[in-house]
Amino acid sequence: MNLRRLACFSFLLAGLVCALRAAPLLEFNDVFPAKSNGIARHRIPGIVITPKGTVLAYCEARKNNASDWGEIEIHLRRSTDGGRTWDAPRQIAHRAARIEGNPRKKQGGEHEQTVNNPVAIVDRTTGAIEFLYCVNYARCFAMRSTDDGVTWSAPIEITTIFEPFRRHYDWKVIATGPGHGLQLKTGRLVVPIWLAYGGIGDHGPAAAGTIYSDDHGKTWRAGDVAVPNAGDFSSPNETMLTELSDGRVMLISRSTSKANRKIVTVGPDGATRWEKPTFHDQLWEPRCMASIVAYPAQPGTLLFSNPHTQPAEPGGKSARENLSIKLSRDDGKTWPVNRTLDTAPSAYSDLAVLADGTVLCLYEARSDIRVARFNLAWLVAVP
Numbered sequence: 301m302n303l304r305r306l307a308c309f310s311f312l313l314a315g316l317v318c319a320l321r322a323a324p325l326l327e328f329n330d331v332f333p334a335k336s337n338g339i340a341r342h343r344i345p346g347i348v349i350t351p352k353g354t355v356l357a358y359c360e361a362r363k364n365n366a367s368d369w370g371e372i373e374i375h376l377r378r379s380t381d382g383g384r385t386w387d388a389p390r391q392i393a394h395r396a397a398r399i400e401g402n403p404r405k406k407q408g409g410e411h412e413q414t415v416n417n418p419v420a421i422v423d424r425t426t427g428a429i430e431f432l433y434c435v436n437y438a439r440c441f442a443m444r445s446t447d448d449g450v451t452w453s454a455p456i457e458i459t460t461i462f463e464p465f466r467r468h469y470d471w472k473v474i475a476t477g478p479g480h481g482l483q484l485k486t487g488r489l490v491v492p493i494w495l496a497y498g499g500i501g502d503h504g505p506a507a508a509g510t511i512y513s514d515d516h517g518k519t520w521r522a523g524d525v526a527v528p529n530a531g532d533f534s535s536p537n538e539t540m541l542t543e544l545s546d547g548r549v550m551l552i553s554r555s556t557s558k559a560n561r562k563i564v565t566v567g568p569d570g571a572t573r574w575e576k577p578t579f580h581d582q583l584w585e586p587r588c589m590a591s592i593v594a595y596p597a598q599p600g601t602l603l604f605s606n607p608h609t610q611p612a613e614p615g616g617k618s619a620r621e622n623l624s625i626k627l628s629r630d631d632g633k634t635w636p637v638n639r640t641l642d643t644a645p646s647a648y649s650d651l652a653v654l655a656d657g658t659v660l661c662l663y664e665a666r667s668d669i670r671v672a673r674f675n676l677a678w679l680v681a682v683p
Contacts, residue, residue, distance in 0.1 A: 322677040324677045328673075335667075339363055339375070344589075344648055345648055346479050347480065347651070353655060355379040355380075359375060359669055369405065371412045373394075392431070393452075395454070401413075415433060429444065430442065430516075434475055437475055462474050465495055465507075469497040469529075471495035473497075475538075476491055476511075477493075478650075479591055482542065484547070489513040492510055492541050494539060504556070508536040509524060509526045510526060510539075527551070527553045527563050532557055534615065535557075540591050544566070544594075549566065551566070556587060560585045561580055564632070586609045587616075589648040591661075603627055605625050605649040607620045608638060621642075623649060625639050639683065644666060
């Protein structure tokens with residue numbers, strides 16, 4: 301018996317040593333190069349892993365220039381080998397009657413259609429991929445794929461679900477995400493949103509919240525405002541969220557606040573009863589979208605990506621560069637690990653984790669969108 305126990309202990313110890321000695325992995329490849337496929341600039345990346353392990357990468361395909369407004373499509377690429385190689389990009393939204401009108405362009409804008417802020421949500425219960433996006437920052441649509449992202453249903457407009465937010469803000473602009481949505485352990489689907497209530501087409505002032513579905517994307521409802529535009533919190537927008545180890549949901553928001561830090565709030569169900577927002581001192585705010593994802597193999601472990609820069613003046617905007625990956629092992633209370641992924645100009649990003657623990661970061665690198673594949677051994681190694 302003692303020999304058996306010793307053999308078992310030796311086997312477990314060998315496995316632990318093997319895990320600790322895993323070779324650091326960091327590799328890159330381009331997914332949406334600039335000026336490719338007839339597109340001037342690809343921006344606003346999002347990435348998810350389907351229940352079958354397929355990687356779906358998507359973005360705004362800005363046809364004529366880099367502007368937030370203009371003739372913009374949503375393009376998607378699929379990878380069946382963990383993000384190493386990709387199929388050809390294709391347009392997936394808005395494949396319905398055109399909705400033209402660019403209020404930011406006086407001449408020619410009346411013929412442009414801005415399809416913006418794509419968000420995919422993986423439903424592990426049904427196996428479907430729910431996909432939300434907006435048109436002209438004024439109308440919201442939902443569609444679904446039941447074949448691993450190969451084909452998509454006709455879009456259904458869900459703009460009316462944003463009407464309850466008018467009790468708080470008479471919005472002129474609505475936007476989902478960007479990035480990815482979330483399915484909670486309860487089965488609820490949650491999508492971060494922001495809305496702006498300035499002039500037509502203005503992206504501020506803004507406030508942030510969520511919308512959710514309890515019937516696998518058949519219907520959607522408005523949650524509460526999670527981060528208001530009030531007090532020290534200036535124009536919260538472009539939020540991301542993750543589920544904590546105890547089932548609560550953490551929402552992190554970009555803003556123009558003088559603190560130059562990300563705004564964090566936590567709620568019990570991803571929709572209501574959000575705690576009072578706070579600034580997190582370790583999460584710098586360069587005024588850029590960030591991403592957060594849970595690492596499933598290690599409950600309580602979170603990963604965060606964002607340009608690790610901050611402006612010289614309170615509330616200012618700093619250079620979008622030095623994209624970094626942070627790691628927390630206590631559900632986001634502290635972030636002791638911070639590793640630079642790309643020192644060059646780098647901006648919006650989105651994170652996903654493969655079944656084998658490999659992390660994917662789809663991000664804007666200069667004028668391209670590329671994917672970085674790395675593991676925790678690389679992240680925690682001393683550079």
